[in-house]
Amino acid sequence: MPELPEVETIRRGLLPVMAGHVITRLTLRRAGLRWPFPSGMADAVSGARVTLLRRRAKYILADLDRGTTLLFHMGMSGRILIDGAAPDARHHTNTTPAKHDHAIFDMESGARITFNDARRFGMLDLFETATESNQPLLASLGPEPLGNDLNADWLLARLSGRRSPIKTALLDQRIIAGLGNIYVSEALWRAEIHPETLSGNIQPTQMERLVLHIRGVLDEAIAAGGSSLKDYRQTDGELGYFQHAFAVYDRPNQPCLRNGCTGEIERLVQAGRSSFFCPNCQARG
DNA sequence: ATGGGGGCCTGCCGGC
DNA sequence: TGCCGGCAGGCCCCCA
Numbered sequence: 001m002p003e004l005p006e007v008e009t010i011r012r013g014l015l016p017v018m019a020g021h022v023i024t025r026l027t028l029r030r031a032g033l034r035w036p037f038p039s040g041m042a043d044a045v046s047g048a049r050v051t052l053l054r055r056r057a058k059y060i061l062a063d064l065d066r067g068t069t070l071l072f073h074m075g076m077s078g079r080i081l082i083d084g085a086a087p088d089a090r091h092h093t094n095t096t097p098a099k100h101d102h103a104i105f106d107m108e109s110g111a112r113i114t115f116n117d118a119r120r121f122g123m124l125d126l127f128e129t130a131t132e133s134n135q136p137l138l139a140s141l142g143p144e145p146l147g148n149d150l151n152a153d154w155l156l157a158r159l160s161g162r163r164s165p166i167k168t169a170l171l172d173q174r175i176i177a178g179l180g181n182i183y184v185s186e187a188l189w190r191a192e193i194h195p196e197t198l199s200g201n202i203q204p205t206q207m208e209r210l211v212l213h214i215r216g217v218l219d220e221a222i223a224a225g226g227s228s229l230k231d232y233r234q235t236d237g238e239l240g241y242f243q244h245a246f247a248v249y250d251r252p253n254q255p256c257l258r259n260g261c262t263g264e265i266e267r268l269v270q271a272g273r274s275s276f277f278c279p280n281c282q283a284r285g
Numbered sequence: 286a287t288g289g290g291g292g293c294c295t296g297c298c299g300g301c
Numbered sequence: 302t303g304c305c306g307g308c309a310g311g312c313c314c315c316c317a
Binding site: 073076077137183 | 308309310313
């Protein structure tokens with residue numbers, strides 16, 4: 001799915017059409033995605049104004065002026081498409097919904113926001129804003145990687161004694177919230193850490209580098225407007241281009257891009273997910 | 286508590 | 302051309 005940078009890109013794309021705007025009508029074209037939608041969600045949202053559009057990890061939260069919050073998660077293949085977003089557009093685009101268009105927000109402005117998700121691993125939920133800290137999906141999330149709560153000392157302590165490979169640990173949203181399969185591989189390559197290194201064995205200087213590079217790769221990807229692989233589009237339908245900047249992800253058997261390194265990128269499966277790394281310059285811990 | 290594997294879905298791509 | 306296996310940006314759940 002969209003990882004943190006892609007979700008942040010989507011949030012920024014939604015800002016001008018959602019934040020401060022009234023949802024005239026929410027149309028649900030099926031009973032749920034990953035789980036059933038809350039009963040009455042469409043009616044509960046129709047007529048409400050979005051007061052704030054936030055991101056937490058890979059979730060987008062839209063606070064409504066009714067004391068409720070809409071929660072979006074893009075899963076693996078979720079996309080947001082925006083039509084009729086021109087400021088003066090007063091017409092709804094009455095185009096027939098496309099395949100896998102599951103939720104359609106018609107805004108008072110005339111804009112139409114469509115949640116499309118082929119694999120349906122995504123989520124759309126609604127809850128009382130006051131209960132946010134008790135929401136099961138959000139309650140156990142770790143710190144934001146770009147926030148002040150993440151630093152090398154904290155991560156060192158958090159991973160102390162853990163026997164899981166660092167690759168797996170970084171994918172665990174309870175430890176750090178927002179990283180996914182691409183950016184974990186990229187960050188480990190930048191930090192020159194082998195993905196199979198046991199989490200508890202990472203040395204303080206390595207951890208400093210790791211945190212630095214986690215932040216760096218996410219910042220760069222956000223600045224580039226997310227990655228956009230095969231089936232993901234930014235909200236405006238344009239392809240992002242950070243995908244062209246991947247050093248290791250999906251580059252098996254290709255030369256390592258590190259200056260002076262003669263290694264070749266390898267693919268490895270950990271906890272059922274692909275990891276990409278350079279066996280030459282990523283030190284085993 | 287922690288770690289691994291299965292399952293959820295559809296689509297795409299490469300090999301035969 | 303078609304069919305089939307493998308793979309895909311995520312996360313919950315169950316089991317050891």
